[in-house]
Amino acid sequence: MESQRNLLLIGFLLVSFLLYQQWVAYTQPEPTPVETALTTPSDTDALPQASQAGEGGIPEVTTAAPKSEAPAVQTLAPANRLVTVTTDKLKVTIDTLGGDVVHSDLLEFPLTLDSDEPFTLLEQTSQTRYTAQSGLTGIDTRESRPLYSAAQAEYMLADGEEVLAVPLSYQRDDGVMVAKVFKFHRGKHSVDVEFRIHNGSSQPVTTQLWAQLRQTMAGESGSMMMPTYRGAAYSTADSRYEKYSFEDMTDKRLNKQTQGGWIAMLEHYFVSAWVPGAEDNNEIYSATSSGQGIIGYLAPATTIAAGADQTLSSVLYMGPKDQAALKLLSETLNLVVDYGFLWMLALPLHWLLTFFQSWVVNWGLAIILITITVKGGMYRLTKAQFTSMAKMRKLQPKLTALRERYGDDRQKMSQAMMEMYKKEKVNPMGGCLPILIQMPIFIALYWVLLESYELRQAPFFLWIDDLSVKDPYYVLPLLMGGSMWLMQKMSPTTITDPTQQKVMQFMPVIFTVMFLWFPSGLVLYWFVSNLISIAQQWYIYRQMDKQEAKA
Template identity: 50%
Template sequence: MDSQRSFLIIALAIVSFFLWQEWQKDYGPQPAVAPTQVSASSTGTADGGMASLQLESPETAAVQAATASSQLVKVITDTLELQIDTRGGNIVSLKLPQYALTKDSAEPYVLMRQLAGFEYVAQSGLIARDGPDRTESPLYQATNTEYRLSGDGTLTVPLRLEHNGMQIEKRFIFTAGKYDVRVEHYIVNNSTEVKTVQPFQHLRQNIDNGESSSMFMPIYRGAAFGSSEERYKKYDFSDMQKNNLNVSTQAGWVAMLEHYFVSAWIPDQQASNQLYSRITGGNKGVIGALGPVVDIDPGQSVTLGSTFYAGPKIQDKLAELANGLDLTVDYGFLWFISQFLFWLLTKIQLVVSNWGLAIICITLIVKGAMFPLTKIQYESMAKMRNLKPKIEELQARYKDDRQKMGPAMMELYRKEKVNPMGGCLPMLIQMPIFLALYWVFVESVELRHAPFMLWITDLSAQDPYYVLPVLFGISMFLMQKLTPMQVTDPLQQKLMMWMPVAFSVFFLWFPSGLVLYWFVSNLISLAQMLYIYRGMEKKGLHTRKA
């Protein structure tokens, strides 16, 4: 089949186009949308509906009431450095000391912050009829202004409040080595009346903070949620501007994503929760969860808890916290292939202790597993090349009768035991693997700043000297020379000639780990070609153009 090389070009072009579409859809610049004005709804009630969650008033009050009477409580663990504002008991700053801001930087990665013109905070509290957050953010009292967790174990940071006959203790419970924090409201009703409260948790962030996203080095900033109906669904800021999220679900979770990192609220997984979103203050996106209404009898106490996660997208840890939370490591529609490849990659890395060597090893495994199909592909191409004179004879005989030409060609293929599509099947199988590995290298935080050797110090970033893309182009050119096709169309000839250059340029911005995979894959393919062609030539099949 003379057009198999053309099929290769078309297949790669289609894959490239879909990659570009996915980048643009998820990470590319979004059109400006006029923000929806959300007015403060009715005051808190005990009906459990969305009207009971008053978003505007408490948050506005939190800003206006940040007087000298409030203070910041600093908490330091081995994984987190954060600040809690006693006004509302909200997390207003969070750093990740185990992750550098940039490669070789001494500064930790800043996930949450509250700056002039921008804020990204985690808020939680109690609303409904007797909730202290119903009309304004309450002022908690803290025993200390700094807490530090040394060694193993846990650390509890308590904030206390007396409100309307209730004693409330808001507890932040930290565990060494973990990024998830248990947040509890311990409430004691000291009055003679039944008290009604309703817990909420949400994340609040400016829609635009000036960060840009490159098509080839994506930085996704937006929200996501999981429910009993949908394990994972993105809900970006443009979605918030169009419609308010309003989903009732058993369990569930809400999150804000920032490429390799995520912050998430996981409410009580045994309760029925309501997931919501809002645009507040004109340019701030909010996504959160509202728990069920709770009645507290006089003299009784209750503990209402949730989990807050802020840190890297470590898949197994996220999967333990909530169903579907691990899918925030967004591998796209081929996630099931990507997850298996990532699992295999991590197992190999444990042995070789180098992510670059692990990529080379997984390439050897993939190419080795595909060798039987590769053998079929090259043998089919060689047989098709040997059939060219007979095919041309049939084309000349039936040039004026295409209805007879088709059956005659199929009879020829049957007689010679040749499958005209045999050279295409391995390509069709390899393309999903290529796409799946692409998302592994782009999305997996384990590869962030992971060095290989020499000048490759970050496998998740592009090659700084473009050596790997150039080597890839050379290897692709050698593959063309080794298996030239008898294409007579001048346009196809030019396309084939420039294909290595075009894809080398295309790969300039790809993560170096992915280019390393494709370059090593080409080297293995060259070795397999030589081995297969040598065996076919011994059988009398011509493997090269005369």
């Protein structure tokens, strides 16, 4: 029978194994890009029009678009094609060729701590590309894209103004007119994109709205100590949330039919997403082009009679992984905050963490409070664990005597041990079960702290000015390692094997080294958890000693 100390070791190893599994899931290898650098690909590449087999398998619309007067698109659009829009949340650049969003700054999120430069989500440079495209089949084609006109080059949400409309217009030679209107809202990272179509021709026009995100596949992703996902994701009526990595795109093109749904590009803390109509039957597709991954959707076909008008719309989100804001756009879009298989535990823990922060106005203090709450809520399990360990330690002399008595006769040894456990009213698994019950809660809290964008650049006290990065002076990891060593010294041990003793002695050192690169918010959580365990352990053993003295 393994000692209770061995069971603790098994618990630690199981936690490490589960975390390793999550790391593997989050850090899928990036595919090697087709080219090491962008070579000025055309914007019309991989648009959702599939008269050729491929490009997502999307049917072509028979309405033909005239050749665009616009020149071939280069990687960097000329300044006279760019429209800049500034609100309280966003600074967005729109290319009038196709009306694509080619740049977006998140004004509330500095690029680095104490930086005046905002975090850039979408961008188009000579080396990287991350853009949000949308259009109408039959008007946007691989051969030509509409060159919209804009009334002005700059728009700004004025004080007291709640909505800012940015209209772009385009007219074909046959009389079909399209107004592409971007509606920005105060206090929101979402943008309503409307296509207002007037069929001024003499024939019916059939078209489909499409929207897609395209991003350079090569780039930074998560690390072992910061296991984050960078790539695409989508939702369908059958699958609430599915990641579709750049490697998946390279291996196989996505082609899903669904009612509603959404498509997105994810990175740590931030997301861009297109959300179509919830009642529409949409087609979700993917493609790759010139080292870029593409995920998009195609809305159902709409026929516009001669002389008639029609409005088609979608929503573009560019911002943090704000669960409340995302859920307003789609019932499942908040799942981009990926807590893995323990999401049912992580969601209430995130709510509790946010509640504490609203009370103490400090995310570090909120982490301390939620750790106290969780450890306090599991006190009965902790007491059962330590009580069982203490009882097993007191039985160690009797166990040693049984081993000497029965030698290598394991069957008789096991029978004698079980009789002794029954007589002494000791459950040999009593110290293991509480650990196994607690582990899912602690792992879920780990992912809450890792995934919560609110911790990005959130200060604590003194030298900890960003809870989402490692402690610059490694003070917290060292304190955590010291608390783990103290907790180990206080714990009763029944280990007699010298090799096992050495392994246990090195556990605090191993964990300290591992935690040197962990985000300080996570290290703070483990440190406080250890301190609470030490206090609980001391109190439980003291109460047991008092009871024995009275007896």
